[in-house]
Amino acid sequence: MKQSVYRLSRTIYLKRRLHLLITAGPTREPIDPVRFISNYSTGVLGYTLAKEAKKKGYKVTLISGITDLNPPPGVKFVLVNTASEMYKEVKKFFPSCNCLIMTAGVCDFQPVKVKREKIKKESLGNLVLRLKRTPDILYEMGKRKGRRTLIGFALETDNLLKNAKEKLRKKNLDLLVAQRLEKNKTPFGNTEVSVILIHKDGSFQKIPPCSKSRLAKIILGKIKFL
Ligand code: C5P
DSSP states (O other), rough: OOHHHHHHHHHHHHHHHHHHEESBBBBBBETTTTEEEEOOOHHHHHHHHHHHHHHTOOOEEEESSOOOOOOOOEEEEEEEOOOHHHHHHHHHHGGSSEEEEEBBBOOEEESSSSSSOOGGGGGOOEEEEEEEOOHHHHHHHHTOTTOEEEEEEEEEEOOOHHHHHHHHTTTTEEEEEEOOOOBOOOOOOSSEEEEEEEEESSEEEEEEEEHHHHHHHHHHHHHTTT
């Protein structure tokens, strides 16, 4: 009896020492004081992962773009707006984390110049925006990975396995959760998803359609094996 209590408290202790850094939600890239570029990310999977990880006893930091969701209790929560802000916060928490899970829909492009005043539609015919690349946060963290576990996500319209394997290699990941973008099925929000998990050694596992809550549990279950 005594021994199993000791084993249980040791497991809880070890888990608590594991720090999971999770990003979620969309970033917003401002055009002027009232307009921005963004994407359809809702943050559901990232927030669910944070909630489940906390339940398992991990220390959790959730860095999120603006969503409609409430941060799970007990999780350190950092709200950001742009990709650059998310990058700055990830860099801040990365050194103390054991695992980074990047579910965020980070915008790939941002306007070259953010106008200080609202752009007046009356003064323009068509508006042409010049965009530049945002930092690829996961790629940058992959370069300074050390002994950490890195998990990324990919939405692809074609050549799912080939593109996903390439992404995993390029970003130096341990696990990539790949999803095909299908015509009449949104992957955003509280939906069922069917994904392929691709491991560092190139092996992959097809996960039958499941809720995001189930997927979060599957992903967290993988962490100890990576
Ligand atoms: O290259 P792609 O955008 O498909 O990669 C998706 C993965 O990379 C996701 O895990 C996403 O959070 C992350 N990402 C990032 N910084 C970007 C774009 C994507 O960290 N600028």
